[in-house]
Amino acid sequence: MKQTxxxxxxxxxxxxxxxxxxxxxxxxxxxxxxxxxxxxxWGKVMLDYDARCDLVRAFISDIGQSNLELSTxxxxxxxxxxxxxxxxxxxxxxxxxxxxxxxxxxGPDNFLNFHRFYKADEILKQWQIMACxxxxxxxxxxxxxxxxxxxxxxxxxxPTVKLMLMNDERFLFTH
Numbered sequence: 001m002k003q004t005x006x007x008x009x010x011x012x013x014x015x016x017x018x019x020x021x022x023x024x025x026x027x028x029x030x031x032x033x034x035x036x037x038x039x040x041x042w043g044k045v046m047l048d049y050d051a052r053c054d055l056v057r058a059f060i061s062d063i064g065q066s067n068l069e070l071s072t073x074x075x076x077x078x079x080x081x082x083x084x085x086x087x088x089x090x091x092x093x094x095x096x097x098x099x100x101x102x103x104x105x106x107g108p109d110n111f112l113n114f115h116r117f118y119k120a121d122e123i124l125k126q127w128q129i130m131a132c133x134x135x136x137x138x139x140x141x142x143x144x145x146x147x148x149x150x151x152x153x154x155x156x157x158x159p160t161v162k163l164m165l166m167n168d169e170r171f172l173f174t175h
Contacts, residue, residue: 004028005097006130007071007089008105009035013046014143014165015059016157018134023065025132026105032067033093034060038074039083049075051170055161062158085118090127103128147171 006029010019026032036052037044046052053070060068074084077092086104093102104127106114111131114120123129143156143165153162165171 003030003100005100006032006103011046012036012052013140014055016138017136018138021134021136022132033071035071038078058160062160087119103130105130108133
């Protein structure tokens, strides 16, 4: 039986309990890659990539779900500061894992705009796409807004991510 791999790409700017609610519903996959965007395809301003990867590592540790893993593939295949396409990510993953069924997991906002993705038709022919909305309506924007207002963010993210956001100088500009 082929291994199953889910790819959950997001800005993770920062990781939220909304992200967690999606990940909890992906337990049927052998492995779930959390893939922070290296550069956002549609120009979104994000925290430093390495800082977001550190947040994702802490997030994974806090969640404790055994099939979760951080992937820095976008950084590895990026050319300069250009955004990395989903097609490139999936193609590279398939080359690294030729005997694996790969599913790309998207939120409802990206699912509705999937036709805008580079080579959307090719992606649909070669890989599975799974629309998986969060069941907890907490987005990264809520965390950033709460930080800017010096409000408590405990109800929006995991404990270690909260501590990092509150105490690490790499995130001071978000306050």
